[in-house]
Amino acid sequence: MPPPECLGAAHPRLVLYLPHRPNGLAQLIVDxxxxxxxxxxxxxxxxxxxxxAKIASPIADDWRRFRDEELFRQTALYFEPTLSNSARWHWIGGKDNLQRFENLHHNAQPLPKTPEVSIDAEKQLLLTPYPDYRQLSNTLVSKIRAALGDEGFYDD
Known part of the structure; x- marks a missing residue:
């Protein structure tokens, strides 16, 4: 049986694509x-x-509750380098991770004064450094949230 390719919502608002799977994924998929x-x-x-959670939470200051109660009902983690057809937005974190997506054609443009983050609004694609505090500071998260807000991510 092949390893699971995703964890979370069947029709997520946001999918975060990662190059590695967590331990205990089979049990996590169940619950x-x-x-x-x-x-x-x-x-x-x-x-x-x-x-x-900080990026996906509809209310910025509510990210802790969102993480603990709703994260995997509204988002998903994908481990294969193929964009999900069921996701609203796609987030690929890290240059090495992006290179795994061999056939991904996009027109992502860097955010103003934030060249390390790019968005392709048409493909609903967010490209950032790898999701780690050293690379995605709270300031950068705020800029990402503002850009996603401008694209209507938090409207529904």
């Missing part, structure tokens, strides 16, 4: 939760789910 993911893995995964 997805950020707390269980972090408990079965390292602090590295806590950072990933926290950044996903």
């Amino acid at each position: 997805p939760s950020a707390q269980a993911l972090v408990a079965a893995n390292s602090n590295h995964w806590r950072k990933i789910v926290t950044l996903l």
